[in-house]
Amino acid sequence: MTAELPSWNDTPTQKAILDFVGAVSDESSPTYVPSVDRVATFDNDGTLWCEKPAYIQLLFAIERLKQMAEADAKLLEKPAFKAAAAGDMGYFAGLASDIPALLEIVYDTHAGMPQRDFEQLASDFLAHARHPRFDAPFKECVYQPMVELMEYLRAHGFKVFITSGGGMSFMRTVSEEIYELPRENVIGSNITFEAARQEGKLVLLRKRGLVEPIDDGPGKPVNIELHIGRPPIVAAGNSNGDIEMLEFAEASGKPFLNLLLHHDDAGREYAYDKGAERALQLSEERGWTVVSMKDDFRMVFPFEGT
């Protein structure tokens, strides 16, 4: 067990991480990278916390659809409200990659609302929502080895960011609590805001519209450039939507470490390659480091104990 990454097994993957971080942060190293360029970007769903049985943010939206339908039965005419009220999770599973339909749900549940009210709702949801299988709060279903890795990188002068395909505002309500990451270090997809005045005070309202581009696939390097201004030299993801972010690190012209988390541990978490097929193939072709949850993680969740 390595003191700095205690939840990782002593495998070649752990060694690759330790060697890389040493090589870029030691001033006497021939591959030293100045701290200003030491940027690390982490996908969130499936890379830092569990994305099964569904994206946590989708469960948040479904809870809200249900509450809204209870308050106004007319809403049941819309299929998403009806499915939420009936607990029909199959309906939402069918929307998995139907971005316009998912956006419509996001708009229906929170558009027009002041941003601070949305934050309160998200925070309340995450305070009580529990994972159906692990009998733990969703927000504790984070991968302990990855949390340690972020801490380890920060301790070596890295600037660590989340680059989530999911909602930026949603994640920011808990990023400081669960990852010690300030809100400004969380990048993601988001709906647009409008500056309005209520009772003479400026307030930001959430609108029916999307901040372009969605922070997924080719949108990830674009949003990294807009928020950070330089490519990462450590990039971690778990799915096809992370490929362009890993390519951005590869094209940085600097030493880089790309990590692809492979969900191969049905016993402690889940085992699935769906949505990661191209990323796994590219990792093999280009020598990106595949992290096996089964082999490389000594523990998965913080609530497992050691």
Add this chain to the structure above:
Amino acid sequence: MTAELPSWNDTPTQKAILDFVGAVSDESSPTYVPSVDRVATFDNDGTLWCEKPAYIQLLFAIERLKQMAEADAKLLEKPAFKAAAAGDMGYFAGLASDIPALLEIVYDTHAGMPQRDFEQLASDFLAHARHPRFDAPFKECVYQPMVELMEYLRAHGFKVFITSGGGMSFMRTVSEEIYELPRENVIGSNITFEAARQEGKLVLLRKRGLVEPIDDGPGKPVNIELHIGRPPIVAAGNSNGDIEMLEFAEASGKPFLNLLLHHDDAGREYAYDKGAERALQLSEERGWTVVSMKDDFRMVFPFEGT
């Protein structure tokens, strides 16, 4: 002279700054604000560096228009290229608030270009461009008291950001050098990017399009929310385009300090109220702190000596 803000005169303005920062950063203070919420946002043109006789970024674009016209005479058919080639600054002064026309110039000069090439051009320009009146590099025409203020805030646990109406990528090429502000702490307006592949490598190309909203007026709080995720409690500006940012600090629900830099020093810099009329009036009505360059600044530019 106060050790922490040596380029400020001992005026009520300086006292207001010192008192405020003490009151929010001292844990035993009744108005203590936790560090995570200590966000400070500074406009750039006219607040941190000189915006006269023209926005520096506009001069950068004009130089590029001229170079492009020299390489391709057909471009002279377009009025902006013709004016740049002829050194007709009056033409550009006439566009001052014609955002679509200015955007067209930005697109014409740099769209289609890889982002890294743009950065190199901007960096080269700022390395040689000199202010016509002060006989100093433009990038040294920064307000020394404001640079000190940013440093003073950081030393007291503030997270300091630039929120420029001008181009984000342009400012980022020098923010680390002149303000010690990392690129990720610079927010501004920007054109959009496209992730493309050249020779198998991922590259970001600058497009003919704008990241919405422009970081001016009501767009400032929106971009602050998108990049930072919370309102500032110190906000500094100099023009009408900064009003909504100051209102955002005022509506934060926390102690706040709004600063409006007043250009009233024709001797050492420039004296003008144009474009700041509403901001000056609101400052009076709401008790925001007006900073007088003439009275509150012991020195203006770093090259003046002490």
